[in-house]
Amino acid sequence: MATLPVAHVTDKTLAPPMVTEQWWTAFNDPQLDQLITKMENLSPTLQQAIDRIHIATAKVGVVGADAKPHLAANGSLGVEHWPEDTHYGAGLNGDTTWNNTAGLAFDYDIDLFKKQDDREQQAWAQLQFSRISAQAAQLQLIANIVRSYIGLALAYDQREVQRQRFAQQQEIINLTKQQFDYGLGSRYDLQQAQAQLPIINSVIRALDEQIALDKNQLVTLVGLPLAESNNIQRPTLMLATTLQLPQALPLSLVGNRPDINATRWQIVTEAKGVDLAKANFYPNINLRAGLSQVMTVGDMTQLVSAENRSYSAGPVISLPIFDGGARRAQLGIASARYDEVVHRYNATLQQALREVSDLLIQQNSAQDQAVFADDAVARATQVYQTAETAFKQGFRDYLHVLDAQTRLFEQQLTKATVHARLLTIEANLAVSLGGGMHYIAPKTEQLQPARLTIQTTDEATACCEK
Secondary structure (H helix, E strand, C coil), rough: CCECCCCCCCCCCCEEEEEEECCHHHHHHHHHHHHHHHHHHHHHHHHHHHHHHHHHHHHHHHHHCCCEEEEECCCCCCCCCCCCHHHHCCCCCCCCCEEEEEEEEEEEECCCEEEEEEHHHHHHHHHHHHHHHHHHHHHHHHHHHHHHHHHHHHHHHHHHHHHHHHHHHHHHHHHHHHHHHHCCCCCCHHHHHHHHHHHHHHHHHHHHHHHHHHHHHHHHHHHHCHHHHHHHHCCCCCCCCCCCCCCCCCCHHHHHHHHHHHHHHHHHHHHHHHHHHHHHCCCCCCEEEEEEEEEEECCHHHHHHHHHEEEEEEEEEEECCCCCCCCHHHHHHHHHHHHHHHHHHHHHHHHHHHHHHHHHEEEEEEHHHHHHHHHHHHHHHHHHHHHHHHHCCCCCCCHHHHHHHHHHHHHHHHHHHHHHHHHHHHHHHHHHHHHCCEEEEEHHHHHHCCCCCCCCCCCHHHHHHC
C-alpha cells in the first residue's frame, strides 16, 4: 500500500489564512464588489456545486438510517376460490374462503465490528469533499471575474491612450499640411502622416471589440443576462493598485488551498473504503423479531384471533466461510483506490508548491518591471514637458513636441500592461494561497485505514518547509 505523507493538520479546522477573505475589495471598485456579490447568488456553476452538497447531505442521512432500528408492517387481504378436488380436503371443494395475513417485522444491526461507523464516516468525508469543491468553484469564479475585470480596465486604459494618439496624429497631419502648403514639406510627408490614421483606428476598433467581449464574459461568469453587459461601466480600479499580501509567504501555506483539502477528504473516503472491505471478513449479527397473524379459513373475526397469531425473535448471524476469493479481491480493489488517491495527493501537493513558487518569482519580477515602467513614464513625461517648453520659447518646432508625446504614449501603454500583469499575478497568488477561505480539514488519524497498518512519512512536511 502507498506511503502516506503525514498531514500537518491535527485540529478540526486549518489555521487562519494569511490572505484576507474578501481580498478583491483592495481594488476599491464598488462595481467589482457588486458583480462578485451577484455571482454568489446567480451563477449556475456555483448553484450546481451547491446542489452536489445537497445530494451528499442526503446520502449522509441515508447511511445514518441504517444504524437505527427498522420496523415494517405488512399485510394482505383477499379471497380464494378452491378447486373442486378432494386433494384439498373435505369442506374445501369448490368453496370460497378468506386468505388474509398481517404482520410486523423488526430488524436492528448490532454492528459489533463498527462497520456502520465506517460507512457514516465515509459519507461524511464525501460531504466535506462536496463542500470544499463548492468553495473551490466559488473561488475560481471570483478569480475569473477579477482577471476579466483587470483585463477590462486594461482595455479601457489602452483605448484611452490610442484615442489620444489619434488626436495627436490629427495635429501632426494638420501641421504637415501647413508645411506642405507653404512649400516647407513634401507630399510624401503628408501622405505618410495620413497613413497612420487607419492604423490607429483599427487598434481602437479592436479594443472596442475586446471591451465588449470582456463585458460579455463578466456577465456570463456572474450569471446575468447578456443584455446586462451594457450596464457595466468603465472600472474605477487603478492598475497601479497593489494587493496587500504578506511579504513572507512560507510554502506550507498551500495547506489552505481547496484542492489540497479536497484531496485529503478523498483520502479519508478511500481509507474508510479499505476498512469496510476488511470488515467484510467479519460476521454480521442482526437482531430480528416478527409478529404475524394469519387467517385462511373462517370469517373476518379470525384475523384478530389469538389462535392464529405467531411470533419469532432472536439474533441472526451471517458468517462468510468461502467465497472463492471475492472478499480478498474487494480488499485489493479498495487498497488500490486508496493508493491511487494518496499518489494523487502527492502530485497535487507538488503541483501546488510549484505553482506558488512560480507565482512568487513572477510577482518579484513584475514588481521590478512595474518600477521600471513607472520610471520610464516619469522620464518620458519630463522629455515631453521639456520639448513643450522649448517649443513655447521658440527653440524647437512642434514636431519635436509631438514626437516626445508619442514616446510618452508608448510608455503609458507599457506601464498599463505591466501593472495589469502584476495585478493578475497577485490575484492568482491570492487564489493559490486559498483565497482567504476557511476549510474544515481531516485529522491525521482519519487519513489512514483503522483496520490496516499504513507506513507514514514526513516527506510532505519536509517539502512544505523548504
